[in-house]
Amino acid sequence: MFAPEIHEGTILVADDNEADRELLSNLLSTEGYEVVCVADGQQALGKVASDSIDLAVLDVVMPRPTGFEICQAIKSKAETRLIPVILLTALNSDADRIRGIMSGADDFLSKPVNKHELLARVHSLLRLKQFTDELDNAETVLSSLAVSIEAKDPYTEGHCDRLSKYSDAVGEKLGLPEDLRVALRRGGLVHDIGKLGVPEHILLKPGPLTPEERKIMEQHTLMGERICAPLRSFRNVLPIIRHHHEKRDGSGYPDRLRGEQIPLTARILQIADIYDALTTERPYKKALSTQEAFAIMREEVKRGWWDGSILDEFEAVVHGYEPVQPGRSGTQ
Numbered sequence: 600m601f602a603p604e605i606h607e608g609t610i611l612v613a614d615d616n617e618a619d620r621e622l623l624s625n626l627l628s629t630e631g632y633e634v635v636c637v638a639d640g641q642q643a644l645g646k647v648a649s650d651s652i653d654l655a656v657l658d659v660v661m662p663r664p665t666g667f668e669i670c671q672a673i674k675s676k677a678e679t680r681l682i683p684v685i686l687l688t689a690l691n692s693d694a695d696r697i698r699g700i701m702s703g704a705d706d707f708l709s710k711p712v713n714k715h716e717l718l719a720r721v722h723s724l725l726r727l728k729q730f731t732d733e734l735d736n737a738e739t740v741l742s743s744l745a746v747s748i749e750a751k752d753p754y755t756e757g758h759c760d761r762l763s764k765y766s767d768a769v770g771e772k773l774g775l776p777e778d779l780r781v782a783l784r785r786g787g788l789v790h791d792i793g794k795l796g797v798p799e800h801i802l803l804k805p806g807p808l809t810p811e812e813r814k815i816m817e818q819h820t821l822m823g824e825r826i827c828a829p830l831r832s833f834r835n836v837l838p839i840i841r842h843h844h845e846k847r848d849g850s851g852y853p854d855r856l857r858g859e860q861i862p863l864t865a866r867i868l869q870i871a872d873i874y875d876a877l878t879t880e881r882p883y884k885k886a887l888s889t890q891e892a893f894a895i896m897r898e899e900v901k902r903g904w905w906d907g908s909i910l911d912e913f914e915a916v917v918h919g920y921e922p923v924q925p926g927r928s929g930t931q
């Protein structure tokens with residue numbers, strides 16, 4: 600004999616009709632869900648903002664804001680856009696469904712609600728929500744780990760955050776699609792996550808590394824790629840992690856790629872990485888001015904290390920940028 604399935608999750612029910620509200624609430628509570636009921640759109644928006652809602656069941660016809668408008672508001676905010684929304688409508692018209700799809704609804708049900716249909720959709724949408732929450736958690740863990748590397752070395756404080764912003768700004772200037780810009784933002788945070796595997800006496804050594812130590816340090820690109828590889832949502836971040844120390848003349852690591860073989864996103868991030876390292880203080884050097892940093896990087900472009908056209912874009916970004924908080928940083 601099977602034990603009954605235990606359902607977890609908090610469901611928001613918004614309906615101005617009291618009888619319908621109670622019906623839905625009883626149905627969902629009996630299944631084990633926690634139900635939060637509201638009678639109008641304003642209260643619904645308040646609950647979405649204040650409570651931890653896993654799914655919203657919204658009546659379309661309510662005094663303003665309507666179910667469509669609440670759905671649109673939920674789907675337009677980064678913090679709430681992953682909450683699944685079911686719209687309830689008495690009118691089974693195509694126009695309503697199209698408007699619902701435009702507002703980002705995940706599903707529709709016609710009133711009067713069929714109990715079995717409602718429960719089946721609630722179960723499946725909540726399962727999906729659980730997966731996205733887990734994914735979200737995994738990304739948060741990776742970002743926290745990356746920040747923990749930064750925390751080991753006071754000279755790298757704020758480095759990842761600045762890198763993330765610089766790289767994304769260059770991506771925007773180059774007109775890169777949103778998925779690559781997301782990868783650049785994530786790459787800025789986690790590109791050095793492989794340093795978790797580098798012993799501290801090497802990671803924090805205040806002077807030049809010996810050839811053996813350098814070999815171990817260089818492993819951070821491969822180690823980082825291995826750490827992030829299981830996350831599907833990080834597939835565009837992997838080339839950044841692996842190749843952010845390649846050089847155009849083939850003298851970089853780990854694969855000695857040349858020129859355009861180096862992924863564009865990695866070429867963007869490495870420019871931001873070098874610039875931030877040059878313009879921030881380290882144990883054995885003072886922070887350089889913006890002009891001094893760009894003069895050095897121009898020389899390195901001539902030497903065949905960096906992509907000159909990306910450096911041009913980056914320079915334009917830096918000159919049009921708010922002064923970045925003076926921190927200290929390093930890149931190896």
Ligand SMILES: [Fe+2]
Pocket residue numbers: 790791819843844930931
């Ligand atoms: Fe690195």
